[in-house]
Amino acid sequence: MTAHPAYTALERRFARVSALGDAIGILDWDSQTTMPAGAAAGRAEQLATLRVLSHETMTAPDMGELIDQAEREMQAADGDAEIRHWQQANLREMRRQWIHANAVPSDLVEASSRAISASEMAWRTARAENDFPALLPYLREVLTLQRRIAEAKADLLGTGLYDALLDQYEPEGRSAKIDLLFADLAEFLPGFIQSVLDHQAAQPPVIVPEGPFPVDTQRRMGEALMKAIGFDFTRGRLDVSLHPFCGGATGDVRLTTRYEEGDFTSALMGVLHETGHAMYELGRPAAWLTQPVGAARGMALHESQSLIVEMQACRSPHFLRYAAPLLREAFGGTGPAWTEENLYRLYTRVERGFIRVDADEATYPAHVILRYRLEKALIEGAMDLADLPDAWNEGMRDLLGIVPPDDRRGCLQDIHWPSGAWGYFPTYTMGAIAAAQLFDSCRTAVPKMEEGLARGDFGPLIGWLRANVHSLGSVDTTDGILARATGRGLDAEVYKRHLRRRYLRAEE
Template identity: 45%
Template sequence: MTQLNSAYGQLADTFERVGHLGAASSTLFWDGRTKMPTGGASSRGKVMAALTSIVSETMADPRLGDLLDRAESEEAGTLGPWEAANLREMRRRWRHETAIPTQLAVQLSERVALAQKAWEKARADNDFAAFAEPLEGLLGLQLKAAAIKGDALGMSPYDAIMDVHEPGMTTALIDDLFADLADFLPPLMEQIMERQAAEPAPEPLPGPFSDAAQMKLSEKLAVMIGYDFDEGRIDLTAHPFANGVPGDVRITTRFFEHDPISGIMATMHETGHAMYEAGLPRNWSFHPVGSARGMGLHESQSLLFEMQAGRNAAFLPVLGEAIREAFGAASDSGPWSDANIGRLYRKVGPSLIRVEADEVTYPLHVILRYRIERAILDGALEIRGIPSAWKELFEEMLGITPPNDTNGCLQDIHWSMGLFGHFPSYTFGAVAAAQLFEAATQQDAEILPALGRGDFAPLLRWTRQHVHSQASLAASSDEILIKATGSPLSADAFKAHLQARYLDE
């Protein structure tokens, strides 16, 4: 048992308290996106900045660096595997946190709170110009932080900010993966669209669909996957997300009156995220090693349940029945038939909104954002040039042009949160999800038949064992993938999955 007065014991106590502060920030963020009145943005920014300041000052304490040195040199051999991994993650967190001066970290937190509200209004008003100035202010600080962190960690600025979200992810890895997918996906999309054009056109479900009915369906699907409402809740927001702390993992979703499919997708996606958080080892809650390994792996869990399982042929009849029940369909024919719902749910083609894109075109949305981010951070593109660059790339990659900025460059919240370097995690996640689902169904023959009964338990057990329970015991997501699937991240399973689902079934 580690002594509390040992170097490691003192570090564990400090980092656990930092984890508590992070949990407070997480809950305040949820409140800001769901319940907080718009007039609270300035005050909330100060509160969030204060929490950021406390964490930053704690990390900047010279005593912490001395304790890390002592624990690594004098106590490492006495630690068990989880304690050793916790110490490794403490050092990693400390390096990232101390690379940024406290004053700069506080300024970033304040700017983020203001930029989020500016983004919300600009998005609602289709007014990118109103968002440009707050984004420029935030980006200026972000560029400074990325440069400082890159120097401190011996990485390029963009690699340094990606490493925050997914340890070990580099532009070299992403460039190769994205080049492969950018070559593979457009011709595949054309093949699929040609095949689907020869089939009956999907009929829209006859709405309107009330928020109350859609919420009831969302709750049913979340429970089906394994979500526990004694330890969470679902609320509406402009941009769906999931976050929380052990025992309180919250989901947000959004509904459209004439399109229930969008809400279904959002809820299943965020439930996947929530199941990862809920499945992390509770005896390591608030400690660095008890956190999810990275955002790419996190995204793999949301897409595992939304895309791999949620759109699997075995599950579609179950989903059809749930939809008909939720909206009081008189029969299972016409637009309410399983076949039509399947065509709606699996329709492939270029679309404007990333979070509503099909799984074939979704990576192209991510590649577009990655290219714009790289151009911004490399100084090749100014903030006010984003709308025109966005439209040009969209036309080039997806063959359509956004009619406005609300459905174009203002659709995502990420830049208003300072989350540059985050978008590549989404495609990392899609690729990893296919790889994990392939391994899971090969290793457990009960998973697919169970999905046909609306039972996600076998799949959830497998992910609990191979992903969730591992938390950050491994130093990278690749280590988890190798142990679970036998190989590091590869696009092979993803490409084979798309081919099989859309051209071979």
């Protein structure tokens, strides 16, 4: 008989939840890539059923007592200190996940799943047709159910409504800290962006390479760079979707991007971004893949990994030394538009734009701050959903000095809210801050890392990330993992220094 029967029973249950999550991940990927539109109703039933099964496993009547027993077992246990450390962290994450699941009754989980499926399909049509009123009733139902979920979780977590939802994506994340970080950035960004625009205006104009750029060529180029980074195509694939994402299942990571024949840069950087996510998923601790402690530690760290690859590494002058010749060969490029310097300036060009996923590194945080403020106000009841288009446009005017000409390029552009991802948006910029810290520390710890990028060798960078982030799973908090790797928790100073260096060529 095992010395830890309660803990062993919990491991089996959470492995089952993990398998159900993998099935949901593949079905969801299919619904956004290859599923025929007429299958939507059936797919909604399938996903709802799997989510209810997962929820019922998590909320079994004896689950709370099992966790209590397992914690007592761990207190009395001896043996390998490192294994016990991981088991104790696993129990901590089990309890956190159980609290989230147990707070929400099965009928609310099912209702939310159905509302999300309907809302996602309505969003696809409403976005294409620039028709926010058509989405409004579906999105209102999702928001209503998200508030009910937040209310149930806030009681058990001892948080406000917004923080109860944030905790799903960023464990132990709290809006009070985000408010401070974002207030700092909101003070910094307007003047910085204007300085960058002035700096750019004093330089020779960037030359935009002329297309068309065939989609097949773009795809092959993206796959070649994925291989250079270290992506294993026997454990994942690249496809097309309306909104780029990284999903799938454990050991079967599905990436998507979207292509435009007139611009190869957007799809290529989208591929690199999602590859960063994928490398995190493929680098999680092998011994704990089916357990909560083996999961990625929240979306701030997850986003840091995509931004390290896309922004920190692949928009650097070092990487362009390697990539420029490949791009010239792939697209038959000749002349000054295809020089390393011009391509670097193209990839670091700053513009005030409407679309978040196309935004540059300097303006992107403003897009996130806007969404954070709006979703927090909607969850807390400080604004009505019908007022979202006007509030969005006003926020864009205040933060970026531009107003979207239509809702398709305004409040309809993201799938997050229709898909039920409320409390997710701030993790994008939290991830950017973490990425700057991690890349800076890797540069110090591995002095020749950037020389490797210039040869297309990502081994030193990915190896350091595997040791300091990927392989740690959720054994520690986000701040704890960052402190181990960088000497500090989440802190915007290194991020701001990086922006000044890159966009103003400033040395500090």
